[in-house]
Amino acid sequence: MSEFKLLVTGCKGRMGQAVISAAEAQGVAVGASMDVGDSLSEALPKCSCTIDFSSHHFTKELLAESLRLGKGLVIGTTGHTDEELALIKEASKTIPVVFASNFSVGVNTLFWLTRKAAELLGPDFDLEVVEMHHRMKKDSPSGTARTLVEILAGVRGLDYDTDCRHGRFGDVGARTPKEIGVHALRGGDVVGDHTVVFANLGERVELTHKASSRDTFAGGAVRAARWLADKPAGLYDMQDVLGLK
Numbered sequence: 001m002s003e004f005k006l007l008v009t010g011c012k013g014r015m016g017q018a019v020i021s022a023a024e025a026q027g028v029a030v031g032a033s034m035d036v037g038d039s040l041s042e043a044l045p046k047c048s049c050t051i052d053f054s055s056h057h058f059t060k061e062l063l064a065e066s067l068r069l070g071k072g073l074v075i076g077t078t079g080h081t082d083e084e085l086a087l088i089k090e091a092s093k094t095i096p097v098v099f100a101s102n103f104s105v106g107v108n109t110l111f112w113l114t115r116k117a118a119e120l121l122g123p124d125f126d127l128e129v130v131e132m133h134h135r136m137k138k139d140s141p142s143g144t145a146r147t148l149v150e151i152l153a154g155v156r157g158l159d160y161d162t163d164c165r166h167g168r169f170g171d172v173g174a175r176t177p178k179e180i181g182v183h184a185l186r187g188g189d190v191v192g193d194h195t196v197v198f199a200n201l202g203e204r205v206e207l208t209h210k211a212s213s214r215d216t217f218a219g220g221a222v223r224a225a226r227w228l229a230d231k232p233a234g235l236y237d238m239q240d241v242l243g244l245k
């Protein structure tokens with residue numbers, strides 16, 4: 001049986017570099033690495049599966065080549081348009097894809113805790129999400145924050161596109177129960193902080209995760225690629241990899 005080899009895209013980036021280190025640490029071979037200007041059609045045939053932390057602008061090309069060659073895909077890139085998200089879902093009908101806004105065990109546990117807390121605390125608690133990242137992050141809010149809002153919206157019967165409130169500015173009026181606030185701070189070298197706030201009259205519950213190294217995301221992504229190796233076509237996330245569903 002041929003050796004399992006990774007293609008690492010965005011390899012010159014913060015996460016690409018971390019993934020290469022994580023693969024070595026886990027004894028997983030990197031068959032090829034590529035960045036802007038490199039040829040995907042030359043790199044992918046040498047590999048079994050791609051780990052992608054690049055740009056959502058690359059996703060369409062990456063999906064097309066992965067489909068052409070029948071290769072699995074681990075997508076960590078965030079900031080996708082609705083059209084790109086639909087392409088990921090469509091491709092997963094043919095190839096196995098792990099698509100996760102956050103590959104850390106801690107954040108995926110926060111996802112689980114957030115759902116349970118929303119269920120237990122009930123509809124009287126106002127829901128807000130606050131995130132902070134380093135000054136170089138291009139997209140906002142973070143993909144992790146979007147996932148947290150989607151989890152909260154799912155429990156409350158709300159919708160991300162219509163009920164998520166991205167910040168507040170001007171004479172916005174009193175808060176309504178049907179909104180979920182999301183607020184993005186940017187600065188310094190913050191790796192990734194996320195807080196979910198459940199606020200009621202008389203009390204408040206806050207769940208917080210703080211990442212201090214990108215190794216936590218990279219290690220989870222390599223673990224996801226190894227998990228995906230024997231899976232059928234489908235759209236999976238890190239909750240599937242960790243057995244948290």
Ligand SMILES: NC(=O)C1=CN([C@@H]2O[C@H](COP(=O)(O)OP(=O)(O)OC[C@H]3O[C@@H](n4cnc5c(N)ncnc54)[C@H](OP(=O)(O)O)[C@@H]3O)[C@@H](O)[C@H]2O)C=CC1
Pocket residue numbers: 009010011012013014015016035036053054055056057058075076077078079100101102103104139143217
């Ligand atoms: N799911 C998760 O657990 C995590 C997700 N992320 C996400 O991963 C992505 C990358 O983050 P990070 O590594 O910090 O970012 P970086 O900017 O450090 O790295 C991105 C790399 O991709 C390259 N790139 C940019 N555009 C393209 C393109 N169109 N095609 C191919 N390569 C391209 C960049 O090249 P150049 O510099 O020349 O533009 C760069 O080398 C972000 O979307 C981020 O949100 C980050 C951490 C964890």
Ligand SMILES: O=C(O)C1=N[C@H](C(=O)O)C[C@H](O)C1
Pocket residue numbers: 078101102133137141142143144145191192193
């Ligand atoms: O850009 C980053 O750095 C990160 N992005 C991911 C996101 O958008 O949620 C995950 C992590 O928070 C770091």
